Amino acid sequence: MKLTLEELNKTIMEMRTKGYLTEALKLADQGLLVALETNNYPNVLDLYYQKILVHHALGDTLCIVSLIHDYEAICQKYGSSKDLMHYYLVMSLIYDLVGIREKTVEMTKKSITYAHELQDPIMLVRCHNNLCYLEVEKGCTKEALRAGLLAREYNKSLARTLPDLAKLHAIRINNNLADVYILEGDFITGKALLDSTLTSDIIQHHKREKVAALFGYGFLYEKQNKLEEAVSYYKQAIELAQSYGDKAITKKVMRLLLNVLYQLDWRDKIFDVQREYIDLTEKMSVDNLLQQVMNLEFKRQKEKLEKKAHYDPLTGVLNRHFLDYELPEWLNVASMTQSYVCITVLDIDYFKLFNDMHGHLFGDRVLQLLANGLKEFLHEEDVKIIRYGGDEFILCMRHQDKDYIKSLVKNTHAYLLTLKLEQQHQSFPLKVSMGACVNDQKNYQFKELFELADSCLYQAKDNGRASYVLNELS
Incomplete structure (x- = not known):
């Protein structure tokens, strides 16, 4: 029996939870091909997200960065709040891997905002645990403890x-809280928290989490000045990380191991680890990961500026720039493909009364409700949504079938007439007139x-408003 894409996505998550990462990656690749071929963008985004998390568990940072370009583009165009929440989590993982702490925290907090809004239990656990880890890195133990306990x-x-996923999350939380207590x-x-990790019945299937626990023991013994024990655990963590190719964690633990070796004055060992550390650093330089991430950040800032020029800041739809500069080409494509074109003009009935009776901020919310309704209803259609001015919007539609x-x-x-703005236990239905x-x-x-x-x-308007009139050329 063939799985649906939704069932496949659930299966991949279960496989990740059980540590079957290679198998999960193969399934994600197969599902992604089907979802892309059928333009099933909600499942495309879910499967991209699953692939990225698998690569993260495998320590394959280069693959994550290579995937993020397409993932981001599809997310911006077709993504829901859930997808944006996942996207910000992914970006926090990338920034963390290259050591850009400020951006890591920023992306994590954005993801947390969405997680609270959507009341997504998986993301609430994951994001707050990530925040715990980040506060530990900063040395802010009180904030880290608060996030970890949450x-x-x-x-x-x-x-x-x-329950299976919660068991895996419990290991990750215990590893981070152990660092706080240490x-x-x-x-x-x-x-005690680290012991609970290494005695877990699932830890053998989760190498990344086991590395974190071994690193935690090294940190524990270093802080107790039991340096030889610390060396032993740091070495075990490095060997395990190397076994599945996690360069970022290997480099981090090597740096800590070197610090302990200097304290012990083990010169021969220092030389060997230094040489490995330099080799690894050179290999990571060849990968040019930091530069790729910085290029990604530059591209994002450039796109933000372009969007600011082309989009209405209040509603997020296109502004008149599209009509002046891009519409001629859009119409030219329609003509070449012999598509039908429909120009639709709409506005909100008695919009001025909203401003006069409830204030301009209320009026802004009404405009945002209308714009978001248009974006949600038309997101799969070949339609451009433009705010023409005030409460007037233009829709440019094209299709092969008249x-x-x-x-x-x-x-x-009909859909717009179902929209309502709720405020102070009152409901304000949206009334829209439309000409096409x-x-x-x-x-x-x-x-x-x-x-x-x-x-x-x-x-x-003359027909009594809250209606539409369509003119069909022949």
């Missing part, structure tokens, strides 16, 4: 529905189509 509480809820000098509690466009206009208007003009596969002149659509809008 992660533990959320994990108790998770255990009721996903920094605070509570070596007994720290050791009847499809006519139905889309009708259904879009569908071309005849001959007239592709925006000005003429717009004027006809605008005329239809006024007819809709």
Whole structure:
């Protein structure tokens, strides 16, 4: 029996939880091909996310960075709040791997905001545990303890529905909390948490988590000035990390091992580890990972500036720049492919009353409700949404089937009339008037189509508002 893409995504997560990473990666690759071929973007995003988490567990940072470009592009275009939450988590992992702490914290906190908004138990555990780790890195033990204990509480809820995943998260939380207690000098509690990790019945299937525990023991004994024991555990952590190719963790533990060897004045050992450390650093330089991530950041900042120029900051839809500079090419493509084009003009009935009675901030929320409704309803259609000015919006639609466009206009208007703004236990239904003009596969002149659509809008107003009028050229 073939699995659906939703079932496949769930299966991959279960395989990751059990440590079957290679098998999970193969399934994710197969599912991603199917999802891309069928333009099933929600599942495309889920499978990209699963692939990235598998590569992270394998310590394959280069693969994560190579995937993030396509993942980000699809997420920005088709992603929901859930996908953005996953995206920010992934970015926090990448920034952490290259040591850009400020961006790591920023991305983690963005992911946490979405996790709280969506009440996603898995992400609430993961994000707060990541924050615990980051606060440990900064030496902020109080903040780290707070985040770690929060992660533990959320994990108790998770255990009721996903016990296997909760068991894995418990190991990760204990590893991070152990570091907190060790920094605070509570070596007994720290050791007890690490002991619980290494005696877990699932730890042999999770090398990354076992490396973290071995590293924790090294840290514990170093803080107790039991340096020879620290060397032993740091070495075990390095060997295990090397066994599955995790360069970032290997380098981190080698640096700590060198510090202990200097304290012991073990010169021969220092020379050997230094040589390995330099070789590893050179290999990571060849990978040029930091430069790739910085290029990614530069590209993102550039796109932000471009978006600021092309998009309306209040509603997030296109501004008049599209009409002035990009619409001619869009219409040219429609003409070449002999697609039908529909220009639709719409506005909010009695919008001025919203501002006069409830204030301009309320009016802004009404505009955002309308824009978000349009984006949500039309996200799979070949439609450009433009804020023309004030409460007036333009939709530029194209499709091979004229009847499809006519139905889309009708259904879009019906959907907008279902939108309501809730405030202080009151409900404010959205009333929208709409005028549309569908071309005849001959007239592709925006000005003429717009004027006809605008005329239809006024007819809709005259008809009593909250209605639409469509002009069909023939």
